[in-house]
Amino acid sequence: MTKEHRFESVWDAIEPTPAEAASMKARSEVMMAIRKIVDGWKATQTVAAKRLGLTQPRLNDLLRGRIDKFSLDALVDIATRAGLSVRVKTVRRAA
Numbered sequence: 001m002t003k004e005h006r007f008e009s010v011w012d013a014i015e016p017t018p019a020e021a022a023s024m025k026a027r028s029e030v031m032m033a034i035r036k037i038v039d040g041w042k043a044t045q046t047v048a049a050k051r052l053g054l055t056q057p058r059l060n061d062l063l064r065g066r067i068d069k070f071s072l073d074a075l076v077d078i079a080t081r082a083g084l085s086v087r088v089k090t091v092r093r094a095a
Helices: 010-014 018-041 045-052 056-063 072-081
Strands: none
Touching (some): 018 056, 045 072
């Protein structure tokens, strides 16, 4: 009989440490929020990239979810330029 493991998120399952999982969760949330805003602009990637102060290839990486190419700092900067406000919430983990 195999023991079943349940994880709060996919990041908890695939990242080696809780710290790395937390970073990936935060980065993915910010990336998805930016994508939602950019999709709402109904603009070409070139126009959207210029609006965000990025190159078109860099925006393409973001829209395609290439999370490994972006630090949390970079994503917060991009989100701010997209008109988003980013907040960090810290809570004590369950024991």
